[in-house]
Amino acid sequence: MKWKRSERLVDMTHYLLEHPQQLIPLTFFAELYQSAKSSISEDLSIVKDTFEERGIGLLVTVPGAAGGVKYIPKMPEEAVKEVMQELLKELSHSDRLLPGGYLFMTDLLGNPELMNRVGKVFASAFCDKEIDVIMTVATKGISIAHAIARHLNVPVVVVRRDNKVTEGSTVSINYVSGSSRRIQTMVLSKRSMQSGQRVLITDDFMKVGGTMNGMKNLLEEFDCTLAGIAVLVEAEHLDERLVDDYYSLVKLKEVNEKDRTIALSEGNYF
Amino acid sequence: MKWKRSERLVDMTHYLLEHPQQLIPLTFFAELYQSAKSSISEDLSIVKDTFEERGIGLLVTVPGAAGGVKYIPKMPEEAVKEVMQELLKELSHSDRLLPGGYLFMTDLLGNPELMNRVGKVFASAFCDKEIDVIMTVATKGISIAHAIARHLNVPVVVVRRDNKVTEGSTVSINYVSGSSRRIQTMVLSKRSMQSGQRVLITDDFMKVGGTMNGMKNLLEEFDCTLAGIAVLVEAEHLDERLVDDYYSLVKLKEVNEKDRTIALSEGNYF
Incomplete structure (x- = not known):
């Protein structure tokens, strides 16, 4: 025909x-x-x-x-700004405030339409960076990682905190979590990556950057290269950040638990 | 213009x-x-x-x-069969065999192109079932859940094994894992679902169905209704299954660790 x-x-x-x-x-x-x-x-x-x-x-x-x-x-600038504004509006609701100054974001991470656009925003930023793999840490970064992966057409690898039989042989590292200064473990299946691959790291939230830094160390164990970092929300803080050169869509400036207010601004995407 | x-x-x-x-x-x-x-x-x-x-x-x-x-x-039957055949071919490689008779599937779950088609396969089966929410359990089911969600345009909720501050108030249940008969815990954020919603449960692997049954009990705590079950791979076994009325794409019939062979057949999708 x-x-x-x-x-x-x-x-x-x-x-x-x-x-x-x-x-x-x-x-x-x-x-x-x-x-x-x-x-x-x-x-x-x-x-x-x-x-x-x-x-x-x-x-x-x-x-x-x-x-x-x-x-x-590739999204035009105005469309990226729209996504950022939508996130700011959504995240500013005071009922998102959780004890300890955390924000409830699980619903946003489970919204396929929003995640698809967030994925396209980050894929636009890295479309010419020759990304081979997207790496994230279980559990909350997975939906963002897959949303980016779909637009860049590259696989997702998920770092875990525990060792599971279904992962086969694994490589594990210890790292210091940024805020709590505790020693934690990260585990990744040995078959996940090949040496020389260019890796984009992503997560939903970053404060000092301890988890990001852990993933950075982990990919060095695989002889891979860091090609970029993408976070949905970064939190402002006083200590020096453990990673630089990242993209964020939203910056959490201040949380006042008493007045129940959340101060946000645009991230560093532009 | x-x-x-x-x-x-x-x-x-x-x-x-x-x-x-x-x-x-x-x-x-x-x-x-x-x-x-x-x-x-x-x-x-x-x-x-x-x-x-x-x-x-x-x-x-x-x-x-x-x-x-x-x-x-909605995928035509031939396209669904193609996805099933591709999965069978991929999963039959003997290097996927892990100790204890498990199969390594993490790479497939991280492949966005394959997951997109798997998502469309399940979305086709449930396109007229008025699904409101897709529920899965961390970590491995998340990519399938999001792939289905994108085609059905409904949110994903992720059940966890542990309680995290970022989830806010939670509902937790205990359940008996099918194979090991151990008591385990499942936790879900209270804000995840509203009463009366119709829920599609999904996971990457099902043996006796203990985890699926746990999720079924959990959604009853939210006064929600089970609208369907979708699993990528079901394993054949002798005990009675704890859930029935599910869709699977692949059936794992037998694993021979000595000869390193894997016997697979098509799942019950059709």
Whole structure:
């Protein structure tokens, strides 16, 4: 069956969105739709213009025999700001205050629509950083890690606090948690990463950065390189931070448990 | 700016895919694209035909003033079978064998492309079951839960084994783990669910079903209803299972640690 342009555009859009950061040869589409490569090129230029016009992302064309087209999820600045504003608004509700000055965020981390956009925000920041793996620590960072992974099309590895038989052989390290200064353990399956991979570390919350620093040490055990750090919420504090060079979307400036107020500002994303 | 049909089709496809299971009024698209409702209707019928022809999903039109259009992710049988076959092939490698007859699956659970398809498979099975919430237990079920959630557009709640300050007030129950017959604890944040919600339970692995049964008991504490159970891999065993009426994609029939062989078959999905 020969496809009409309108049908090709719908199907092509779906295919590209489902295969981010993958080089797709034009012949793939030409064969799939039984159409000439010149028609496919015209289709792709319509998709490209619409993706860019509407802030969906970039469509990069690689010329030559080994070439093709690649969809790169990239959010425009205004859309990123909208996500930040939504997070600020959500997090400022006083009923999120927990004993000890913590914020309840579990509902946000479980919201697939919001997480999808948060993932796209971070994927946009790291889209040209050649990330191979996204690393997070159980439990709360997992949804963010997967949301980013979907847009960068790379695997997620989850560091655990305990050793489980289902992980096979593991590498474990001890680290000092930033705030409580306690010695803690991190465990990661040996098969998770190969040496030389570029790793993006992510988590939902960072104060002094002890957990992030632990993950940094852990990836050195695998001979991997730190390619970036992404946190949803960073908390302001007086001590020196153990990691620098990270992206955050929200900064928690102050929590007043008596007045039940939460002071927030935009993170350092821009 | 007035949009051309070709541009509308690309943008509309993206919008619908990003908003599954949501009723979108035709006026929304008409205003967005500065186009007549009759043109939007024609666009949508092209999208609908292509989505159905290519097995992307259904586009349901609800007539009337409060009506609109809704994208329902639904995979055709052949595509589901492909996912099952891919899982069978992946899981049959003897290097996945772990001491105690366990299988290493962590890499599959961290693969965003595979998880996205697994999520769509389960979302297809439950697309008309009016699911309100997806519940899983930390850590390994989280990626599957989020993958399903994205296609059903409902929140994920994560049951934990330990109580953490960041969860706020919690409800906890004790349950007997199926295989080891040990008493274990499950904890869930009180704010996670509201009474009357319909809950889909999911996990990566099920043997006797003790963990699933624990989650079932936990959701009763919240006055919620069990709407379904989805497991990636179920293991065959002799005892009676604690839960019935579940969907699985793979059945682990036998593991021979001496010969290093793994016997698998398709799960009970069909």
